[in-house]
Amino acid sequence: MVRRIKAKLVLRLRAEGLSSRQIAAQGMSRHSVAAVLDAADREGIGWDDVADLDEADVYWRLFPGRGEHESVHAQPDWDKVHRELARVGVTLKLLHGEYVDACRGKGETAMGYDRFCKTYQRHVLVIGAASRVGHKAGQTVEVDWSGKTMALTDPVAGQTTRVYLFVGTLPFSRYSFVEPTLDMRQDTWLRAHVSMFDWFGGSVPRVVPDNLKTGVIKHPAEGEVVLNDAYRELAAHYSAAVLPGRLAKPKDKASVEGTVGNVATSVIAALRDRRFATLPELRAAVYERVAAYNAEPFQKRAGSRLSVFEAEEKPILRPLPAVPFEISRWLYGRKVQR
Template sequence: MPYRELIMVDIKEMFRRRAAGQSARHVARATGFDRKTVGRYFEAATTLPLPCDREPTDEEIHAIAQRVQARPVPDTSEEWKENGTHRARIEAWLAQPRPLKLTKIHVLLKRDHGVSASYGTLRRFAMEELAWRKKTPTVRVADTESGGIAQVDFGLMGGLFDPATQRVRNLWVLVVTLAYSRYQFVWPSFEQTTTAVCAGLDTAWKFFGAMARVILPDNMKAIVLRADELAVVLVPAFLDYTQTRGLFVDAARVRSPKDKARVENHVAYGKPPTHPRTKRR
């Protein structure tokens, strides 16, 4: 199968993590790139040569990309194309309440549809194209070092009069909680934009007196362009912010509040107290 060609910002992020001491396996897991793809770029960097502890310049990134992406893309085999013509049929068999075994599907394709592809090719096709037997990603929750991770989330506080617009608007707070100490910072804002998030984070770093190494945010639109369990795509403006500040982002999974439980539990502390209703006699 053809490998994925990366754009300049992707390659820069890959080598930024390499300069921080992350292995190819770690970089692949954090960015969602295939580990073999990461290995090819790292191997190409050794031909410059590029030291492991230094981020490449734009000219060096361009040279590395040319070395990797100049490789000819192999043609798809005829057996793979055969399976591709029956993709919908294979997908339906695997999606049944009681899915057919892949060995049975191979027999049916060969007997009823004249497919000559081997079982090994069918198995690779099902795994790569249809995510067959794709393992559920494991989220490792481990104690971090002091200042290692900061969990980030937005919370709605309620309506508040805005003098600038002369109307009542929803007031949000950006909550930043250090995972190690549970030290908390709250930043009020009428907006949930990327600019507001960056301003809130910069103020949080001043408040804490240092920056965290990794931030673990919710999949808020100001940060995450496309949510994915393995290959999260960040908003370009926020990716530029993290690269400028030397931060790494490990976004939580969609609808998985336990991934950022320490900040999730702290959002309630930023809300104003509610008064119980007076009971009528």
């Protein structure tokens, strides 16, 4: 079917000198390629005419009105449906029920639940938005250490000091935070969390870390996860639950794993030719690069990590505690006076 073919790609390949047979070899049917080329010749449309248009606009210029039909069902505001699904506890079943009630009140014909779900999925594909399945706004942050490191350089002695990168990501918006540190000790781990929540301007109910010893004492396959006292205090201060990912299951925190890879390009590689003598100097540069990374437009949908965060996630983050978190040190086996 022509509707499924990438008409803009076909026109670009023809402009590059490929024949219809060679274009079809890119994974398209020869019938669909021929239909696109015939329509382009009939309308007098070439690659230069559509180079700045998106794929959907090119298709509708070649085949205006194709596939359109008047539905007997009332159409909900699909953009609103998409936004509502980001909220805690909201499902398509709930939204369909509310839609049916609204249609009854207006005397309109409502579509069934199955059609409602399929039409919503088509809407998501058309606008290029991410599915709401799996992540709700303002509910989870995933944290980890980057495998790649940076360095400080002493301008006098020329010696280098390794710098580690703490990474935190909100899975819903993919809005991220990166903190450079001189070590990966427990106090550093806790301070990085504090800086992360300050960067977000709020906290979330769930924190998903790895099973590192600075946070998790024991994570059995069956039974209760045991956190160390300091990390448990941090979680309690922000009214959050720590839910470590399962051992050898990176998909449990796939968002931050992906961000760690992007950090290597957007932060480490971007700053590779600069030399930093102090940690505050490096931190300022890292923050600047992370802000630029968050503001980069998505490749397959409208907006950016920053725009989605500010519009849909930041307003529902939990307020930060009025009193800043203070790191305590736990000592065991000490004798004290009565």
